[in-house]
Amino acid sequence: MSEHAVTLRVNGIAHRLQLPARRSLADALRDGCGLTGTHLGCEHGVCGACTVLLDGVPVRACLMLAVQAEGAEIRTVEGLAQGATLHPLQQAFIDHHALQCGFCTPGFLMLAVAMLEEDPDMPEAEMVHRLSSNLCRCTGYANILKAVQAAAAAMAR
Amino acid sequence: MSVFGQSVTRLEDAPLVRGQGAFAADIDFPRQLHMRVVRAEMAHARLLSVDVAPALALPGVVAAWSAADVQGVPPIPFRATKVRGLEPYCQPILARDRVRYVGEPVAVIFAEDAAMAEDAADLVLVDLEELPALLDAAAPPGDFDGARDTEPTIVRKAYGDVDAAFREAAHVVALDLSIGRHSGVPMETRGAIARYDAAMDVLELHGTAKKQHWNRDEIARLLGRAPSSVHLFEGHVGGGFGVRGELYPEDLLVCLAALRLGRPVKWIEDRREHLVATNHSREQRHRIRAAVDAQGQILGIDNVFFHDQGGYIRTHGARVADMSAGLLLGPYRVPAYRVAGHFRLTNKTPAATYRSPGRFEGSFVRERLMDAIAARCGIDRLAVRQRNFVGVAEMPYARPLDALGTDVVLDSGDYALLLDKALARFGWDARQADVARRRAAGECVGLGLGFFVEKSGLGPSDGVRLTVDATGAVELVTGAASVGQGVETVLAQIAAAALGVEYRRVRVLHGRTDRIEFGSGAHASRVTVMSGSATHQAGLALAALAKATAAAMLQAPADSLTIEAGVVRRAEGAGGASVTLGEVARALAPGSALSRERATPGLTVESWFHSDHMTYPYGVQMAQVAIDRGTxxxxxxxxxxxxDVGRAVNPMLVEGQIVGGFAQGLGGALYEAFRYDERGQPLSTTFADYLMPTIAEMPPLDVLVTEDAPSPLNPIGVKGAGEGGTNAVGAAIASAVDDALGGRGLVTTLPITPRDVLRMLGT
Known part of the structure; x- marks a missing residue:
């Protein structure tokens, strides 16, 4: 299978990769860039564990080819914290027990980052609607919603 | 203030929110091969031939095996109970002679990368001759292998004079109830990465979960190695729920390949595979009868049920059927009981435990029965339960039954008190009035409840090793495992409280056979009870050792010393001389004068906790539902x-367990089902077909955690919190839907789908 030279810009850093056209963005991030925080829960675009931001918009990295992502600004969970300082959403997830096994957490964090960047005053009903695009099997979601609301409040201050 | 009982944040979270977890797919070794499994595409067929040659011809493919290549490896074993005769039904690691469910491993490919392995798997030629698929466990048994039928055993339990109870009954209430096939379905699929270290002659398996020590022993036995030359490692586990971490064919296959091929071998399950290959659960049909007097007092219960085990017996043996039979009666006094559980194979994915196994099913059955008794006797649904509760004065209450090989002795509980508290919290009376008003206005609404007794803390033993190093850092090594539920935090809190250190100073190591010789893992809501008790004992013993050592260092009596925040000092006042735990550890270094008085040097202890009986938390769940008559x-x-959890080590984590458990129960009550067509082809092979609750399906949920009945069976009074959220969701929602439909006992099946509701609305 022929390989393509692709440059992916992830969290502000350029990664030059050689990969086949069929390689998904998720696999390229994990295996090519070493960014294993993006998780694969279903590989058919339903669970959202692989959610990353592409030019600020949440996408399923399992449903997109790596070659399609060339030229875009990609953001993953690894880019959220600034050194020792966690992103307010990361801190809120810890404070409100919004994760148990943590497998879905990177996807929820990236989904929520996009939500709050788009509308810092997002109403609860809209939050629930947006968050319903990802699956969590441990928490029952209640604390995820609380964490996103708490982070929204913290970011508004 | 002691950290025991405080809702502190978790030790586990920092790497997980940063994307620094070590889940199975995140583990890589140099020169690793990737394994892909070729799976049966018919539910029941004679396996005529498997030709792997076309796959082997593909560049990058290193090896390909079918059953003929793994003849010497015995089938996957099960954890023995007193049920006999199950061995012939165990699963070979690659199908031999017949395939028995869609998804059964038939061949394996080993290749340089995962995509190559997947390409090669498509080239394997599997010749099958289809046989009739048996899909209903309540139908007469069929042929298994020419010599045996598809009913490996009947689980029977009985006490009292059941026939007399039915002769004397004022009413006999009979129900035919079914629970659907669903399962844990964690967000992380399974994974297994094996490597053989020739220099040390050690076989390592990574990506493991739940039962490392038992799995280690069995892998060693099946591959003919010494257990001490096999080690299992646990990284992060993306949800367990009963299904993850059991010993599956794929675990043996990667180990065998690592030994034979001399390279690390990695296998990561995809979601379609997961939905057909990882344990299913739940599917049962119960034909239950109750003999009651005119006031609704239970005189006897007679139950016949059919347990759909799927294609093979796996590691749990007949345990789910056994628990279903042994724990059915829940909180009620039942003078006579007889049960026959027909444990039967079908041509579906093999089944085993899923969170609250046997109890989700049993609570649905028992609580449907209680509603039916109330309706038959013309008494209130609450009254019939109150009338039949085992009383607080009767505790501990020994039932002449066993489950999981232990006698069922309800250790403590005040069921009537919890029901009263829950009714008040829920606002049952006000909601009843509101429901009546809305019904009068034409709405279809109802209330329901399910009372239940869980079980937790399965023994027989658990040990931990607790050590303080020269810097004062504390290490707790446990044979328990973590499936994401917060084991590290809870054990650290217990250790910190007993020892007198900050809980964040405690590092908890779990799920590693190379660090502790024995362990029982994480299942059956056992860790906080068993490993927690061992940790508590170890903390107290280590504190005593630290004080005895510091007494010599400070020239003060040991009983005058306290330990706070890792510093040993005199109890009266903060002044005076003190030593840190790190200094105490240094004073016990090998060769030191103080260490020579002890069997082993170092500030370290090992402690074991033993228990012959399970502990029984209990709860009640209440639901208010509204039905859309159109849809x-x-x-x-x-x-x-x-x-009621006895005592909550970390109330925030207990609530987290309950809310998460509820969501899974909600899935089983309303949405989730593994469906099959008439030839046994699975229809639920993506998340678009297997419907798990999202946040949009979550109702306003209230959680009431009580600590009215600490367990007398352990030194910290705890009962397990992991499964109570799930247990009665099917029961309570069925009760509420039935109430909305007029309380006629129409709801007899889970999950309750819109199609079922429309049918019932039409009756």
Whole structure:
């Protein structure tokens, strides 16, 4: 299978990769860039564990080819914290027990980052609607919603 | 203030929110091969031939095996109970002679990368001759292998004079109830990465979960190695729920390949595979009868049920059927009981435990029965339960039954008190009035409840090793495992409280056979009870050792010393001389004068906790539902989970367990089902077909955690919190939907789908 030279810009850093056209963005991030925080829960675009931001918009990295992502600004969970300082959403997830096994957490964090960047005053009903695009099997979601609301409040201050 | 009982944040979270977890797919070794499994595409067929040659011809493919290549490896074993005769039904690691469910491993490919392995798997030629698929466990058994039928055993338990109870009954209430096939379905699929270290002659398996020590012993036995030359490692586990971490064919296959091929071998399950290959659960049909007197007092219960085990017996043996039989009666006094559980194979994915195994099913059955008794006797649903509760004065209450090989002795509980508290919290009376008003206005609404007794803390033993190093850092090594539920935090809190250190100073190591010789893992809501008790004992013993050592260092009596925040000092006042635990550890270094008085040097102890009986938490769940008459959709408008856990080590984590457990129960009550067509082809092979609750399906949920009945069976009074959220969701929602439909006992099947509701609305 022929390989393509692709440059992916992830969290502000350029990664030059050689990969086949069929390689998904998720696999390229994990295996090519070493960014294993993006998780694969279903590989058919339903669970959202692989959610990353592409030019600020949440996408399923399992449903997109790596070659399609060339030229875009990609953001993953690894880019959220600034050194020792966690992103307010990361801190809120810890404070409100919004994760148990943590497998879905990177996807929820990236989904929520996009939500709050788009509308810092997002109403609860809209939050629930947006968050319903990802699956969590441990928490029952209640604390995820609380964490996103708490982070929204913290970011508004 | 002691950290025991405080809702502190978790030790586990920092790497997980940063994307620094070590889940199975995140583990790589140099020169690793990738394994892909070729799976049966018919539910039941004679396996005529498997030709792997076309796959082997593909560049990058290193090896390909079918059953003929793994003849010497015995089938996957099961954890023995007193049930005999199950061995012939165990699963070979690659199908031999017949395939028995869609998804059964038939061949394996080993290749340089995962995509190559997947390409090669498509080239394997599997010649099958289709046989009739058996899909109903309540139908007469069929042929298994020419010599045996598809009913490996009947689980029978009985006490009292059941026939006399039915002769004397004022009413006999009989129900035919079914629970659907669903399962844990964690967000992380399974994974297994094996490597053989020739220099040390050690076989390593990574990506493991739940039962490392038992799995280690069995892998060693099946591959003919010494257990001490096999080690299992646990990284992060993306949800367990009973299914993850059991010993599956793929675990043996990667180990065998690592030994034979001399390279690390990695296998990561995809979601379609997961939905057909990882344990299913739940599917049962119960034909239950109750003999009651005119006031609704139970005189006897007679139950015959059919347990759909799927294609093979796996590691749990007949345990789910055994628990279903042994724990059915829940909180009620039942003078006579007889049960026959037909444990039967079908041509579906093999089944085993899923969170609250046997109890989700049993609570649905028992609580449907209680509602039916109330209706038959013309008494209130609450009254019939109160009338039959085992009383607080009767505790501990020994039932002449066993489950999981232990006698069922309800250790403590005040069921009537919890029901009263829950009714008040839920606002049952006000909601009843509101429901009546809305019904009069034409709405289809109802209330329901399910009372239940869980079980937790399965023994027989657990040990931990607790050590303080020269810097004062504390290490707790446990044979327990973590499936994401917060084991590290809870054990650290218990250790910190007993020893006198900050809980964040405690590093908890789990799920590693190379660090502790024995362990029982994480299942059956056992860790906080068993490993927690061992940790508590170890903390106290280590504190005593630290004080005895510091007494010599400070020239003060040991009983005058306290330990706070890792510093040993005199109890009266903060002044005076003190030593840190790190200094105490240095004073016990090998060769030191103080260490020579002890069997082993170092500030370290090992402690074991033993228990012959399980501990029984209990709860009640209440639901308010509204039904859309046009679509048949059930909307849960309000829900209460009330649960007595004896003592909560970390109330925030207990609530987290309950809410998460509830969501899974909600899936089983309303949405989730593994469906098959008439030839046994699975129809639920993506998340678009297997419907798990999202946040949009979650109702307003209230959680009431009580600590009214600490367990007398362990030094910290705890009962397990992991499964109570799930246990009675099917029961309570069925009760509420039935109430909305007029309380006629129409709801007899889970999950309750819109189609079912429309049918019932039409009757």
């Amino acid at each position: 048949g959709t059930v909307k849960v408008e309000h829900y209460l989970c009330a649960y």
